[in-house]
Amino acid sequence: MKTVKHTLVALVEDKPGVLNRIASLLRRRNFNIESIAVGHSEQPGLSRMTMVVGGDDARIEQVRKQLDKVVEVIKIVDITDEEPVARELALIKVKATPSTRGEIIQIVDIFRANIVDVAMDSLIVEVTGDEDKVDSLIELLRGFGIKELARTGRIALTRGGAGPLLVEEAKETKVPRQPLKPPREEAESPPDW
């Protein structure tokens, strides 16, 4: 079986200890996790978690099923096959001298990244994109000297429609179904890196 990185997205109740529960489960069952990102979702009281997990199909299926058993996990889906829009954000503090600053700014421009802080001896670069794009930029900047680096890990949404977490959720629950809002005109998606 092929080992690929899978993107799992989960809707979880926004309660204390949820992240701990999930992290503990992943550790206990010896699952290999690449990144995990958590934040509020579009539904109040619910957070959305995006996990990148490596392993063969059977392994990923186990991860998904085990996580689904956590009481606070309302729904969890593997969206890898749906070719989701996946992004991560990185902040890179890179050494910059008057002689290298211009070159760095050029590279940053090519990557459509931003300079968000300028100091005498350094710059902070903010870049958004898929992991490959972020990796490439980091590689290029490494030559100048990276002083600090922070990455968020992947977050992802499926394209079009209302998303796998919301739609099926509304179908399964007995709560009166909320009228789905008509899909908004999506902004033209930026070119994929």
Place this chain on the structure above:
Amino acid sequence: MKKTGAQILCECLVREGVEVIFGYPGGAVLPLYDTLPQYPTIRHILVRHEQCAAHAADGYARATGRTGVCLATSGPGATNLVTGIANAYLDSSPVVAITGQVATPFIGKDAFQEIDITGITLPITKHNYLVLNAKDMARVVREAFYIAGNGRPGPVLIDIPRDVFQQEAEFVYPEKIDLPGYRPKLFGHPAQIKKAAELINAAQRPVIIAGRGVIISKAFDELRELAEKAQIPVITTLLGIGCFPETHVLSFGWLGMHGMAYANKAVQDADVIVAVGMRFDDRATGMVSAFAPKAQIIHIDIDPAEIGKNVRVDVPIVGDVKNVLQALNAQVIPREHMEWFSQLEQWREEHPALTIRETDCLIPQYVIRLIYEVTRGDAIVVTGVGQNQMWAAQFFFYDKPNSLISSGGLGTMGFELPGAIGAKVGCPDETVWCIAGDGGFQMTIQELATIVQEGLDIKIAIINNGFLGMVRQWQQLFYGRRYVHTRLLGPDFVKVADAYGIAALRVTDKKLVTSAIERAMDHRGPFLIDFVVEPEECVFPIVPPGAALTQFIEMPQEDKISPPSQQQRGGR
């Protein structure tokens, strides 16, 4: 109406039908203990160690099918529960554990007897709660019982700070449970059930492997209907023992490391396996890669995560066993499997496992068989872990569900006595036999006091071989007879029993076994028999760890026994 947190907790316990709590008081739970007398329908049983409170709640749950409740104070009280909670977790036993916690202002300050018990029990509970406000109490207790007892049962822990017990809140009993993330799937997928029926209808050499899920789901009649209608032999797991009458003509024993040789052969040769409410534990499957090589496997379980976890499955059916079997039975056609059964009978003759060897010595197998005969099988047997457990499972025949109560997944020595306490409290009209080893018995021996204080009529048989028998057996078979630290000096168990005020006998002579058991049965009140048995008796058959199910060793023939290769021992 306003009530204190402790009162709200008790109100909810009463509404959940709780009739007994196994507990041990301490500082953090004092407000609750102070409240308990206001609720006289709740009986409290004072154990001598919190581990036994959890085991007793577990034993109670297994014997009755109802949720067991245990209670301990913060810190050491809570940590002492841990083994018992883990035991309940691995055997899917519904237990609600209530612990006291230091008052909320002290949480996180390393206060006296503070421990993060929700953190500690995270991986061994189905779910757990820390109640920080009395107004959440009713909802939490309701949810806890719902989660513990529904779907695949398991332990749920509720940690309650001392001041929350005392805090007042409006008591409103939540009629509805709102748990959007917890909705067990109860009915199997019709398409999968159809596929399963087709497989069963076409099978030539089918077997059913029935596990504890059948007992939990109370699907005995459905299982029996399937077996009888389609003429399929029923093999159980260790924890499934009793879900199908062992004296039934279609019963073919239980499988696994110490299972019957013919059962293991049948599984390995089957073309269709109907696995019902079981989880393909490694002790049951032997070497997984060599498990049932010819079989298509239908796996019915309520826990989707169990399907495909250990073995490949051809037809997965997620649902409550009872519902699924009902749907399946409607589509299964009556069949005969004459050839298959004549093969099975031949194996049963070739491998007459479980015959008791002729000897004048007192051997444990004989003791168990006589307990079976004297009780006529009408008893709840609660075992320890190790040789005593395997012999109790092999030489007693169980026709009723929940008649064998044993620690399977965790394999907890010391479960026998507190487990028996729970079983007896839950089923006061049943005869309860606690079958212990001399090692495990010494782990929880203090509960003899609980038995006396509560007047529990429990019969105790110690299979006393002066060894940690199962470990010694492995040393004998796989470690060149080097008995490193397994020789066990025990106390005079008869004197110990006497000191606690329990009638007791020692039996060393084979001829006196029957009369001793009869005397125990005739005695009103608890009775202990110390059976001093052959010290180096082994449990056979045995599938060496890491070997395939068919590679069993049947007899204590020295030349047949060689240490397994490193690869074998390493498992898969």
